[in-house]
Amino acid sequence: MANKITLNMITQRSVEEGVAMEKGKTTPEYFEACSIIEMHDDDVKALGLVPNQLVRVTSECGSVVVKVVKGRQGLYPGLAFMPQGVWSNQIVPPRTQATGEPQYSGFPVTVEPANGERRKSALELVQGAVGMWRGDQ
Numbered sequence: 001m002a003n004k005i006t007l008n009m010i011t012q013r014s015v016e017e018g019v020a021m022e023k024g025k026t027t028p029e030y031f032e033a034c035s036i037i038e039m040h041d042d043d044v045k046a047l048g049l050v051p052n053q054l055v056r057v058t059s060e061c062g063s064v065v066v067k068v069v070k071g072r073q074g075l076y077p078g079l080a081f082m083p084q085g086v087w088s089n090q091i092v093p094p095r096t097q098a099t100g101e102p103q104y105s106g107f108p109v110t111v112e113p114a115n116g117e118r119r120k121s122a123l124e125l126v127q128g129a130v131g132m133w134r135g136d137q
Contacts, residue, residue, distance in 0.1 A: 004112035017083035034085035
C-alpha cells in the first residue's frame with residue numbers, strides 16, 4: 001500500500017456537474033457533483049482507500065481535498081478524472097500551449113489520503129484564492 005500515487009489527470013464537463021451548476025455553484029448538489037475525483041479501482045486499492053474517502057490532489061500549481069468515487073468514465077489504471085469546476089480549477093496548470101485555454105487535461109497529479117482534512121466549499125476556495133476568505137479566523 002502506497003502513501004501517495006502519481007496519476008494523469010483529465011478534467012472535463014460532466015452531466016452531473018452541468019445539472020448541478022443550473023441550481024447554483026453554492027448548492028449541495030454542485031458540491032457533491034464537483035468536489036470528487038474518479039479513479040480506477042486498482043489505483044484506489046494501491047492507496048488503500050475506500051470509496052468516499054477524502055484525498056488531497058496536488059499538481060505543480062496547487063492542491064485540493066476531494067472525495068474518491070468509483071470511475072464512471074471508463075478509466076484505466078494511472079488515469080484520474082475530475083469534473084471541471086471550482087475544485088479542479090485549484091490544480092489545473094495555467095499553461096495554454098498557445099490555445100488560449102488552460103491545460104485542462106493531461107497533467108500529472110499526486111493523490112494521497114487527506115487524513116484529518118475536509119473538503120472546502122466553492123465559496124471558501126474562490127475567496128481563498130484571492131485572499132478574501134475570513135471564515136477560518
